[in-house]
Amino acid sequence: MKKILSMFIILTLHIILPLTVNAQVHNDGMDIESIEGMDELGEAIPDEARDYLSENSISAEDSAGLMSLSPGKLLHDLFAMAKDRITLPIKLLASLIGVVILCSLLESMQDTVPKSSLSDTFGIVGVIASSTILTVQIGDCISQATQTLHDGSNFMLLYVPIFSSVLAVGGNITSATVYNTIVFGAAQIISQMTSTVFVPMIGSFLALSIVGSIMPELNLISLANAIKSITMWGLGIIMTIFVGLLTVQSFVGTATDTLALKATKFAISAFVPVVGGALSEALNTVQGSMGILKASIGGFGIVAGAMTMLPTIIYVVMIKGSISLAGIVSDIFGTAKLSSLFKSCSATLSIIIALLVSTTLMLIISTTIMLMTGQTAT
Secondary structure (H helix, E strand, O other), X not given: OHHHHHHHHHHHHHHHHHHHHHHHHHHOOOOHHHOOOHHHHHHHOOHHHHHHHHHOOOOOOOOHHHHOOOHHHHHHHHHXXXXXXXXXXXXXXXXXXXXHHHHHHHHOOHHHOOOHHHOOHHHHHHHHHHHHHHHXXXXXXXXXXXXXXXXXXHHHHHHHHHHHHHHHHOOOHHHHHHHHHHHHHHHHHHHHHHHHXXXXXXXXXXXXXXXXXXXXXXOHHHHHHHHHHHHHHHHHHHHHHHHHHHHHHHHHXXXXXXXXXXXXXXXXXXXXXXXXXXXXHHHHXXXXXXXXXXXXXXXXXXXXXXXXXXXXXXXXXXXXXXXXXXXXXXXXXXXXXXXXXXXXXXXXXXXHHHHHHHHHHHHHHHHHHHHHHOOOOO
16 A cells, blocks of 8 residues: 555656646746647748737747737737738729719710610629729638638647647646637638638629629529628527537536546545645646646737738728728719629628638637636636
């Protein structure tokens, strides 16, 4: 019996003491990049997001950069991102307003045309000219959104296992398993569905919108709007299921982990003679230190993931704003076909924005839930 107790004490000390030392080193500035996978994680972050993190001294190694962030600073940075991307939306708006004004002038001259068959020609020509401009710009938005979704999913595929391992070492084994299974699976699904489902669907929606604007008698606009509604509802349902499932399972997992940790502490205190109380306190110290490590890596993951997605979201929002403003001008000048086209193209961009925002929120919400519910009792 004494041999068994001795072996148990040696194994416990062998596990706890290195973790305690590493946790203390982290508090003093441990190089977290030494954790397996951190180098690859840093390389997976896009250049612009990496530059932002570097400029604001945000890293997984030091929480000071995260603590220095403020709402005013974030708003200033977002406005700076928008300012860097404002040129193309302004050019697009000017081009579209020019087409609207030209079509309005031509349509006002319809009464001077003797052949009534040419009454809709000016509107169709305007739609074709606008479609040429819009398809190039929206195609660029689709391309950037596709690349951003791939970058985001690649980041999550590397970040989720690292964060899950930190959760598990900190005593949240069940919660870590839930987080890794759900979020890692979601990242894989996003990576696979981006090019096989999302891009073809958005392209089909845009094509139906353009043809429906040129030939309204086909009633394709209604079909396009139905596709948009289905997509939006689908994203909403998926996000609701995802957040609800993760929240419920994480709460249950936290309760399980808490009970297991308390039982472990009791067993150490009760059955390990002399040093049982000291080992139990050492376990508390390890848990607290790993909590600091978890918060630092979790906060870094949230900011890095958000900055991976935000530049493209801001760009697409500004393009959508330009098209929406052009639609307002078109309504004022009474060019109905152009108004229909602009509304349809704006709806196309709404789908892209919804995909980007949903992916961003999935990472932020899931990590936040783990940070909030992953605290086991001491």
